Amino acid sequence: MIILSPSILASDFTILGEQMRQAEAGGNDYFHFDVMDGMFVPNISFGIPVLISVRKFTHKTLDVHLMVEAPERYIDKFIDAGADIITVHQEACKPLRDTVDHIHERGKRAGIAIKPGTDIDVLDEYFGLADMFLIMTVEPGFGGQKYMDVCTGKIRNLRERLAGKGLDTDIQVDGGITRENVETVLSAGANVIVMGSSIFKGNITDNTKYFSELFKKYD
Numbered sequence: 001m002i003i004l005s006p007s008i009l010a011s012d013f014t015i016l017g018e019q020m021r022q023a024e025a026g027g028n029d030y031f032h033f034d035v036m037d038g039m040f041v042p043n044i045s046f047g048i049p050v051l052i053s054v055r056k057f058t059h060k061t062l063d064v065h066l067m068v069e070a071p072e073r074y075i076d077k078f079i080d081a082g083a084d085i086i087t088v089h090q091e092a093c094k095p096l097r098d099t100v101d102h103i104h105e106r107g108k109r110a111g112i113a114i115k116p117g118t119d120i121d122v123l124d125e126y127f128g129l130a131d132m133f134l135i136m137t138v139e140p141g142f143g144g145q146k147y148m149d150v151c152t153g154k155i156r157n158l159r160e161r162l163a164g165k166g167l168d169t170d171i172q173v174d175g176g177i178t179r180e181n182v183e184t185v186l187s188a189g190a191n192v193i194v195m196g197s198s199i200f201k202g203n204i205t206d207n208t209k210y211f212s213e214l215f216k217k218y219d
Contacts, residue, residue, distance in 0.1 A: 002215035004215060005029065006194075007199075008032065009045060020054070026207065031054065034067065035065065035078075040069045041067045041141035048081045051078065061085065064084075064085060070092065071089070072099045076106070084108060085111055085131070088112065089115070090114050090118065090123070112134070113172075115140060116150065120161070127169070133169060134174060135151055135172070136174055137174060137176055147178070148176070152184055152188050170192050175194075182211065186218050195211065
């Protein structure tokens with residue numbers, strides 16, 4: 001299944017609720033929630049109080065991406081705030097297997113993310129454990145960046161490795177995904193597509209509907 005996960009980082013926070021309604025009218029599947037601490041990445045975004053508010057506003061799956069140092073410190077707090085999926089970075093989470101296990105023990109789905117410069121070999125030992133792998137297709141920290149073409153091969157390689165193990169684990173991509181390149185990542189094997197500006201700039205409902213209809217061709 002191809003899943004559309006609009007990133008609220010690109011939304012207008014003065015009218016966040018209305019913009020989320022517009023995305024839902026277009027048929028999105030998830031909402032992507034980027035948490036940045038100014039240490040693991042050079043920016044600060046938002047955190048638990050915003051997630052609590054967003055959870056009250058939608059029944060959609062909340063897809064929380066922790067771009068923070070030592071994310072294991074916050075797992076329970078984000079789950080209690082309403083996260084359905086929590087993704088942590090291989091580069092930032094040292095007790096990674098224990099953290100994934102803990103997310104599962106709390107009844108939630110666990111993802112593992114890597115930056116563009118990290119080799120996908122580091123994910124091999126988590127095949128069959130993680131529910132989702134996130135390949136960042138820009139350097140994390142800021143929205144609106146251009147997709148890094150080198151990541152296409154990484155997506156394809158990861159999908160082939162998973163298939164070789166008989167696994168259909170979700171592969172999420174995040175960063176610079178547009179109308180012009182989305183079919184490139186879909187063809188490479190990604191199936192959870194994070195989009196910020198491509199959804200929230202312009203007519204949100206029309207943008208969401210465009211991608212939702214396109215994705216049905218790949219299901």
